[in-house]
Amino acid sequence: MVRLIAMVMIVLNHSPWSAFSYVDASAGYTQRLGMTLIISFLSNWGGVGDCLFFIISAWFLCDEEQSYERNISRCWHLEKQLWFWSLSLFIGCLIVWHMRGEMPEMKTLASLGLKTMFPFAANLWWYPTSYMLFLMACPLLTHGLRLLTRERHAALCVGLLLIFGWTPASVFPLDMSYSIVLFFYLYVLVCFVKWHMPFLYKSRSLAYALLAFGLTVGLGSQLIIECVLPNRIVWTMWMNSPRCLSTICIALAIVVMATTAKPRYSRVINYVAASTLAVYLVCTHMFANLILRPMVSPLHPDIASVGKIVAMAAIIYIVSLIIDILRHWIFSWTVDCNINQQNDWIIDSLRRLYDRGVRVVGKFMNTPSGCNPGK
Template sequence: MSKHYKNTRNSSIELLRIIATYLIILRHFVVFNTFDVWSQTLSIKKVVLEGIFYPSGKIGVVLFFLISAWFLCESPTSLKASFKRLWFLEREVLFYSIALFGFFCLFQHAQINTQLVLNTIFPISTNLWWYATSYAVFLILMPFFTKGLQTLGKQTHKACCLICIIMWSICGGIFNFISFDMPEQNVLIFLYLYTLVSYWRWYIKDPIQTKISILAITAGYAITTVSVIFLSFTNFGTQNDPSLQGMLGRNEWMLPVMLASFGTFALFKEHHFVNKIINSIAKSMFAVYLITVYPLSSTLLWQKLFNISNIYNSRALVPFIIIAGLFILTSCICIDYLRRWIFRITIDCNKGRWFDYAWEKLHSICRKTHITETNIP
């Protein structure tokens, strides 16, 4: 790879970050909407929503993490580096928790409660956004986890990956009644994905062929689509919970989700180009997630502004969701550009300076208590 590419963000990966966020928005039209898609009779639009849009959100979550994990594998694994990333994460999360709380206090104060106030003050520790909380915990554990995986060596690491895949993506990823203790929306999901992507990054040097990547993506969506048709048609095991019609796209570790996610990442990873506009827009993707998944924002978006109950029987349903998703994405990007401007003229004037100062103070205390630098990874 040329020096130019090494020193510049690959816009193919940044474009994938944008696509991943958009896929998450599409899923929310199904899972958070007031209209109950699951109870509708079998139709093409039902299959599209449940078999394509619904699992796409989990594919987007996996892609979002894979992009970060791919580069974290080759980054410094010190505890300081992890906490510095956590510092920058916390700033953005705290900004949006306060800003969104303030907005809804002005316009929807009836929905404000004590729990939301606590979530606003402590957004990560109270799990206001599960991805932010799980990722923060992952960053803290990553230096130790990475050193452990490196110590395993290639063959043992490979065996660990195979066992994890069999347990969670094959057995637990096909049969809904099998989980092997894999919890939903938990840091364990990230540790599992990191185990796989780190092996890929460290030991698999040959690029994955394009046709293999496309086959994996096609297989992933084909499995979710066929399963929705079969379960909707037969009602097999879904009488008490119609949402089980989309069980194979329900969680990040499900086999079809993993196939489509890793296939898509492999496809984009092998293409390199540079586009400053794409790179700039991609920096706002985490903010799009924070804005749209905030509890009161979610109610406003999917139950009021974009309730699909009045349009479900229209031929314009799928185009409406696609266009509305793009509108939501664009609007949130514009909001975050304002946040980035505020940061640029305030706390980013000396970016990282406060953290470095706090870390040095902590390091000084550690030395005095005989916790030397060699004890901290």
């Protein structure tokens, strides 16, 4: 359920709010402020959604016995999903361009085609690429954090928060951006909470306090800024920066409240939640802009237009989930029918490649200086 909530935040953040004139410059201050506040409060949850989506995974990863084999299997499962959506959305782009009688420049088309064939390596979507890289480093990172004492781990968390946690991205970018570095940063914090602060992740009252703090700082600062700048939306303050403390507090509070609630198991919700990444893949792809921006640009700055954009976001959300659920069902009896054999072959191939690399490096290290290793 938490994944579904996180993806609602992300899809609202990536809706084409900037594609239409959301403020009437001739309107009064109150009317202009009202529109920017509504859109700001709807669209600036992307950082919380990103943070929440990762913390859900990190919350359980940090307590399981880390295994490269298990993480490689996760990466392969994710890569197949990326291939399906990258090819489907690329074909969708070609159809839209053909129907409109326009084609992009060859450079743009070639770049999108290359990213379509290699979605992970070409970083077509930052989140799955960074997450797969993180999974490969996670066993080593977890082992290193386990070696730290509670005091050293706490000092590391305090240092990271002092550097990255209180400065919004629009003021101090600090070059963390959206990458594997962000996941390392969040994972260090989550591990400390899970390993050394049981009083926090077992207490709903503390979770409510974290939520109140995060919302007060995030929404309060947004309100102040919009009152000063009623004609424009500020997108990258605390609420839309996944590394900021207020965002982390909100995401962490939601996870704690979910994990401390009365256990309720639903196969339907779990099955649907497994496809939530598809919503992100669709709403952040060029295809979504090609479809939505021409529909949004003629809208007038009023509440009805805001409702239409929210309805578009809901349609994308529901349709993406339905298609990915169908993909998952089809893959279960086609592509994934021999999933164990696929995983074993990939792991064995990587192990042989690793052993060969170690032998080559060892051979060069044992070569006397001044000698030609090729002779």
